[in-house]
Amino acid sequence: MKSHTGLGQRKTRIWIEWLDELIIHGSPEKVADEILKFRERVGDFGTLLYAGKDWRDPKLAKRSMTLLAEKVLPKVNAATKMTARKP
DSSP states (O other): OOHHHHHHEEEEHHHHHHHHOOOOSSSSSHHHHHHHHHHHHHHHSSSSOOOOOOTTTTTHHHHHHHIIIIIIIIHHHHHHHOOOOOO
């Protein structure tokens, strides 16, 4: 009888690789670049979900949201305004 362990491990590896592409994290510059790269791949999209998991430290959580608002989104907005499709 054949073992299906290899198939399960391969599916797990593919799932992890897929998640790694969808979860964007890092410095403000890296996050902005990854969002823009994702947009190039999938096209325009209207909503970006922020899922912060750092609420044990409220200062860290606030800092993360501040960086998103002050560093990441201005760079993304500036880049997308230049390339946005007109209706």
